[in-house]
């Protein structure tokens with residue numbers, strides 16, 4: 001994904017894996033944000049799947065997806081009246097096939113044991129070599145081992161939902177897809193779902209229609225446990241996003257970003273001026289901001305639930321879920337609360353997770369350290385002040401860039417804090433649910 005910004009020309013990796021370098025436009029940032037937001041709103045209202053100016057990608061034929069219980073591209077008109085929505089198909093448990101779907105000759109299904117160091121390592125390596133990368137093969141997501149444990153072993157996780165494909169002859173792991181349980185609040189109703197992630201097919205096995213088989217098999221395994229809906233995100237357009245957002249990026253280490261080709265120095269800027277523009281204070285400014293601790297869970301969980309009430313799509317966390325997803329883990333998830341100095345009440349929270357990318361061919365740098373904004377509850381402190389502190393905390397933890405989606409209230413701080421827009425989008429999907437599309441400003445769901 002590339003981003004247009006006032007100072008640099010930038011190429012960054014994204015879920016879409018579709019980077020493009022874009023010429024810098026001085027001071028274009030504020031207009032871009034407004035244009036993007038109105039473009040997105042228009043796109044969702046009109047039922048178009050592509051942002052304006054990107055129409056050549058058009059609506060593709062989907063041999064697999066047109067057979068699935070998802071909203072199809074030609075169904076957009078009827079969505080507006082749906083409100084909270086309904087299931088697309090109602091299956092009974094007895095209708096779910098008892099046997100796994102057949103795989104092509106020479107391959108077999110396996111449950112990948114993420115608690116086993118050897119299998120965790122195999123998974124790490126499959127993803128590290130074959131997962132999402134940008135179109136120029138400069139960057140590839142590098143989900144770390146501890147991150148995979150965090151992402152795949154939340155409360156209620158199930159071993160058969162960490163689904164792998166191995167070569168029969170040598171047991172090599174060559175494909176993967178996962179489901180983890182969650183409750184999402186969708187148009188104000190709790191819905192038990194799975195979150196689908198880490199769909200990956202080894203590069204040598206691409207375009208052989210293995211992905212549809214993986215999706216059918218994970219669906220079967222999820223259905224067998226009486227779960228009938230799923231949420232997932234992808235950078236590509238499939239039938240049919242319920243919501244779509246742009247990534248915005250905030251340089252923390254501009255020199256490195258420029259050196260690795262993530263950003264380019266504008267002809268009108270010196271390195272010194274660029275570094276100055278992105279410099280941050282050493283200390284946070286919100287009184288009482290500190291790392292979240294186990295004792296904060298009940299209060300912080302209640303605070304987040306209260307804050308989320310105004311949104312139409314978000315994760316509904318039990319305290320157990322919240323503790324898993326939000327308590328800090330070095331190198332994985334960074335969460336902070338604001339404790340009011342006198343009353344000791346928790347008034348706000350912010351969090352971000354660590355998702356580095358491998359820098360595929362660079363003589364000096366191997367890793368781009370990226371922080372991604374996660375769950376925030378700006379209940380008392382202005383969001384711009386909290387996010388400025390988040391940038392300082394991310395910088396302190398050695399991140400090179402801070403990424404945030406254009407959702408919830410995030411547009412309020414992009415301009416002031418020098419975030420710049422990327423040109424890739426993240427699309428949100430629901431499986432077996434049709435409902436009214438959700439504007440990015442009504443969406444507070446962040447998936448990994």
Ligand code: MYA
Pocket residue numbers: 017061062063064065066130131132133194196197198199200201202205206207208209210211212215218219222223227228229230232233234235236238431432
């Ligand atoms: S998003 C991350 C996806 N992973 C990557 O981008 C990693 C790098 N790429 C690869 O490993 C492969 O290219 C993949 C496709 C595996 C992506 N989501 O096997 P094929 C459709 C959904 O010949 P390959 C994430 O993890 C494509 O439109 N479908 O293709 C969330 C076509 O179908 P159709 C996708 O390139 C995943 C068919 O696959 C995606 O060898 C959510 C072609 O198959 C994609 N990202 O392999 C999955 N990419 O002809 C859905 C391609 O119809 C979950 N395709 O257009 C649904 C809910 C299931 C549970 C339900 C429970 C109730």
